[in-house]
Amino acid sequence: QVQLVESGGGLVQAGGSLRLSCAASGRTFGSYVMGWFRQAPGKEREFVAAIKWSGGSTYYADSVKGRFTISRDNAQNTVALQMNSLKPEDTAVYYCAARKVPFITIPTRTYDYWGQGTQVTVSS
Numbered sequence: 001q002v003q004l005v006e007s008g009g010g011l012v013q014a015g016g017s018l019r020l021s022c023a024a025s026g027r028t029f030g031s032y033v034m035g036w037f038r039q040a041p042g043k044e045r046e047f048v049a050a051i052k053w054s055g056g057s058t059y060y061a062d063s064v065k066g067r068f069t070i071s072r073d074n075a076q077n078t079v080a081l082q083m084n085s086l087k088p089e090d091t092a093v094y095y096c097a098a099r100k101v102p103f104i105t106i107p108t109r110t111y112d113y114w115g116q117g118t119q120v121t122v123s124s
Contacts, residue, residue: 002026002113004096009118012086018120020081022096029053033099034079035111036070038092038120045095047106049081059104064090086122093117 008020022034035050049060049070058070069082079096097111105111 002098004098004113004115006094006096006115006118009094009120011121011123014086014088014122014124016086016122017082017084018086020083020094020096020118020120022079022081022115024077024079024096024098029077029098031100031102033102033104034070034072035097035099035104036079036081037095037097037108037111038090039095039117040089040092043092045108047108048094050099050104050106051079052102052104054102057104083120086120088122088124090120091122092120094120 003025005023012018032053036048037045038048039045047061051058051070067085072079095117096115098113099111
C-alpha cells in the first residue's frame with residue numbers, strides 16, 4: 001500500500017519561504033515520478049512541479065519556475081518542495097502525488113497515488 005504524507009505547510013508573509021516534504025512508503029519508488037500539485041479555493045487542482053525518482057529530471061509550471069525547487073532524497077524516501085519568494089497567489093492546499101509510469105506528465109488524472117495535502121497560506 002503506497003502512502004504519501006505531506007508536511008511543512010503553514011502561514012508565511014509574501015516574499016518568504018517554506019519547505020514542504022513528502023514522505024513516501026509502501027514500495028520502492030525507483031521508477032516513479034513524484035509530483036507536487038496545489039488547489040486554491042474554488043479552483044481546480046493544478047500541477048506545480050515533478051521529478052523523476054531515477055535520474056532526478058525535473059519540470060516546473062511556469063508560475064513557479066525560478067522560485068520553487070523540487071528535490072528527492074533516495075535514502076530517506078522523501079520528496080521536498082522548496083518554495084521561495086512566495087506570493088499571495090501561491091496560497092493553496094499542496095498535494096504530493098506519485099506516478100508509476102516513469103515519465104513526467106502534468107494532468108492530475110495521470111498520477112496514481114495522492115497524499116492528504118498540506119495548507120500553505122501567503123499573506124500580503
